[in-house]
Amino acid sequence: xxxxxxxxxxxxxxxxxxxxxxxxxxxxxxxxxxxxxxxxxxxxxxxxxxxxxxxxxxxxxxxxxxxxxxxxxxxxxxxxxxxxxxxxxxxxxxxxxxxxxxxxxxxxxxxxxxxxxxxxxxxxxxxxxxxxxxxxxxxxxxxxxxxxxxxxxxxxxxxxxxxxxxxxxxxxxxxxxxxxxxxxxxxxxxxxxxxxxxxxxxxxxxxxxxxxxxxxxxxxxxxxxxxxxxxxxxxxxxxxxxxxxxxxxxxxx
Amino acid sequence: xxxxxxxxxxxxxxxxxxxxxxxxxxxxxxxxxxxxxxxxxxxxxxxxxxxxxxxxxxxxxxxxxxxxxxxxxxxxxxxxxxxxxxxxxxxxxxxxxxxxxxxxxxxxxxxxxxxxxxxxxxxxxxxxxxxxxxxxxxxxxxxxxxxx
Numbered sequence: 001x002x003x004x005x006x007x008x009x010x011x012x013x014x015x016x017x018x019x020x021x022x023x024x025x026x027x028x029x030x031x032x033x034x035x036x037x038x039x040x041x042x043x044x045x046x047x048x049x050x051x052x053x054x055x056x057x058x059x060x061x062x063x064x065x066x067x068x069x070x071x072x073x074x075x076x077x078x079x080x081x082x083x084x085x086x087x088x089x090x091x092x093x094x095x096x097x098x099x100x101x102x103x104x105x106x107x108x109x110x111x112x113x114x115x116x117x118x119x120x121x122x123x124x125x126x127x128x129x130x131x132x133x134x135x136x137x138x139x140x141x142x143x144x145x146x147x148x149x150x151x152x153x154x155x156x157x158x159x160x161x162x163x164x165x166x167x168x169x170x171x172x173x174x175x176x177x178x179x180x181x182x183x184x185x186x187x188x189x190x191x192x193x194x195x196x197x198x199x200x201x202x203x204x205x206x207x208x209x210x211x212x213x214x215x216x217x218x219x220x221x222x223x224x225x226x227x228x229x230x231x232x233x234x235x236x237x238x239x240x241x242x243x244x245x246x247x248x249x250x251x252x253x
Numbered sequence: 254x255x256x257x258x259x260x261x262x263x264x265x266x267x268x269x270x271x272x273x274x275x276x277x278x279x280x281x282x283x284x285x286x287x288x289x290x291x292x293x294x295x296x297x298x299x300x301x302x303x304x305x306x307x308x309x310x311x312x313x314x315x316x317x318x319x320x321x322x323x324x325x326x327x328x329x330x331x332x333x334x335x336x337x338x339x340x341x342x343x344x345x346x347x348x349x350x351x352x353x354x355x356x357x358x359x360x361x362x363x364x365x366x367x368x369x370x371x372x373x374x375x376x377x378x379x380x381x382x383x384x385x386x387x388x389x390x391x392x393x394x395x396x397x398x399x400x401x
Contacts, residue, residue: 180349219275222349248276 021045021101023054025066026108027118036115039063040104047097051084051107055091055119068119075232078168082119083108088170088230110173112182126169129185133193133211138204149201159198162191162240164233171227171237183216187227187237190218194240197253205253213248221245278341285334292331312395316384325379332375340368 020042028036041062043054052073059066071077073092080091085099085106099105113121143149165188172178172186193212197205212218218241227237247253301307318324343364351357385398 177349180352213273213276215273215275217275219273219279220348222345245279249280 016046018044018046019101021054021096022104023058024104024106028115030117045096049096050092051094052080052091067117076166078166081110081168081170083110088174090168090170090232093232110169112173112179113169123169125182126172126186126188129189130167130192133189133208134204135192135196137196137202139201140203151201155200159195161235162195164235165191166233168232170230170232174226174230176224176226177220177222184220185212185217187241190241190244191235191237194244197244197247209248212244218245218248282338282341285338289334289338292327292334296331312384313397319379319382329376329379333372336368336372340364
């Protein structure tokens with residue numbers, strides 16, 4: 001028997017197994033409800049589906065009034081941060097196979113920001129503290145005509161981690177200090193300040209360090225690591241905050 | 254007509270100049286923590302392990318320790334550092350779990366009072382402790398006091 005012949009063709013591929021997954025979603029319709037309420041939905045899902053697919057199925061096939069934000073659906077735009085089984089995650093990056101589907105999956109809006117409808121919160125306080133740290137390049141020097149500012153690979157490496165932020169608010173809304181005290185800058189603002197403080201092309205590090213050396217600044221951080229756990233981009237948020245604390249004590253980055 | 258704010262205007266008033274208590278509180282927690290490690294474990298070692306160990310602790314043992322300025326200062330330092338460290342820790346917990354308002358002020362106020370009272374009392378006791386106060390009836394004095 002020649003070895004080159006095809007063995008038995010694989011038996012007709014077994015249909016990919018699907019599961020019925022129960023989702024408990026915290027609904028809130030400001031026109032009708034005074035308090036948020038939990039509503040359950042049964043959705044047919046594959047292990048490779050994401051929580052966002054489940055939300056789509058619910059919205060498209062079961063209840064069109066379900067409201068949530070999503071844009072790119074691929075973990076880049078940062079629109080669909082939500083609390084999934086008590087942890088802040090991007091719905092578009094959370095696979096069904098990584099969740100325990102023997103129990104219902106709880107989905108609710110992120111905490112600490114004003115709830116507007118279903119899974120949508122008012123992000124304005126979050127972006128207000130982001131704006132406060134002046135997250136843009138402030139340079140006193142002008143590069144040579146026709147050239148860009150040169151930066152060595154090593155200097156770029158210092159703040160590489162914090163350039164990855166997509167402003168989804170998963171970290172800030174996982175922070176217990178932020179939950180009780182909305183005045184706290186929150187991890188995301190500090191991460192984005194870190195990105196410019198440690199950038200050697202930027203000349204306003206001292207301004208930002210001064211802003212974060214506030215009563216409501218980095219010193220409120222309790223290093224609970226909730227933010228590092230929540231970050232969908234894997235940024236070491238708590239480490240970045242600690243580096244900003246060190247920089248404030250040194251008085252320079 | 255409303256005026257659009259300049260894009261780089263500060264959203265919250267700039268921090269007042271001068272010492273930043275939150276920063277110094279944060280530094281204090283770390284510095285006192287390291288010193289307290291030495292002080293507390295030294296205290297436990299000397300009291301519980303050295304010599305006869307825990308059986309040696311009685312009124313006379315404490316009286317003997319507080320007759321020595323070294324142990325007086327050791328204990329007073331431990332008292333101050335630990336109480337301020339603990340009270341500041343409780344303050345941050347109050348900050349984390351209550352919203353600004355009367356309750357928060359009340360809780361922080363009681364923390365301050367408790368810490369101050371304990372520090373003042375403790376310091377007074379350590380430095381003025383006399384196991385054999387003059388003029389006390391002999392039956393109330395410990396056996397090692399010289400007979401008057």
